[in-house]
Amino acid sequence: MIKNRIFENCLNELSRLPGVGRKTAGRLALHVLKMKQEDVKRLAESIVYLKEKTVFCSVCGGISETAVCSVCEDRYRVRSQICVVEEPKDIFIIENTGSYRGLYHVLGGKISPLDGIGPDELRIASLIERLENGEVTEVIMALNPDVEGETTSIYISRLLKRFPEISVTKIASGVPIGSNLEHTDEVTLLKALEGRIRL
CATH class of the missing domain: 1.10.8.420 (RecR Domain 1)
Structure with a gap:
């Protein structure tokens, strides 16, 4: 050898x-x-x-060259919508569909007790802070459709019940259960975003 x-x-x-x-x-x-x-x-x-x-945006947790990323600074974005994703790479995937014009929030993972990741290890508290200004009317859960992603979506949707003016939705099926957004084609993801359902 x-x-x-x-x-x-x-x-x-x-x-x-x-x-x-x-x-x-x-x-x-x-x-x-x-x-x-x-x-x-x-x-x-x-x-x-x-x-x-490269740093992580102080507002959404996405990848940025400055303290606040270009998406969060863009005054033409729809500020009444926040799309919640697991990782910064998910922002790029959704942006590639060309259909979503709202803001983002990166959790930095998903609830996974077997891996020792609970709600406190995720950026859930900073999401709540962003919602307290009353500008947001819809939170879109766009987590990977696996057990941990579904658990995290349900957990957050229950937390957000204290904001009755906010509609909590999740991307529709079409993204196979157990799969990863990274491996989903843009057309399927676009349809899933358009057909999102209430949680």
């Missing part, structure tokens, strides 16, 4: 990324070896720059 500590170290680091197993990490590492030196340098610099210059 051929041993190469440098290659093995790169493979180990790449395989720590979500969704990247050892086989994929191996293919990526081999591809990097075939790249031109300036391309490798540009890739490495862009990763470091991403980490150094």
Whole structure:
């Protein structure tokens, strides 16, 4: 068996990324070896720059280059709607449908007792704070349609009963149960957003 500590170290680091197993990490590492030196340098610099210059929006929890993201700052967004998602990447997925013009709120996960994640570990308190100004009339739950996502949606909808003026809805079926928004095509997600139902 051929041993190469440098290659093995790169493979180990790449395989720590979500969704990247050892086989994929191996293919990526081999591809990097075939790249031109300036391309490798540009890739490495862009990763470091991403980490150094990107922050989480202080309002919604999405990815931003500034303290408040471009969505939250956009005065043309529909401020009466907040779409609640699990992770910042879900914002990009919904934005790609081109149909939603409201605001977002990133929870940072979902309730999962087996993983030690309860409501206090999520950004639920900051969601409640955002609703207290009376501007929001609809909260759209757009969590992944698995057991934890459904549990989290139900938990939040019960908390929001103290705001009778706010309609709590969730994206309609069409997104298969147990699946992930990341793997849902834009047309299906668009239909799910349009056909949302009350919780």
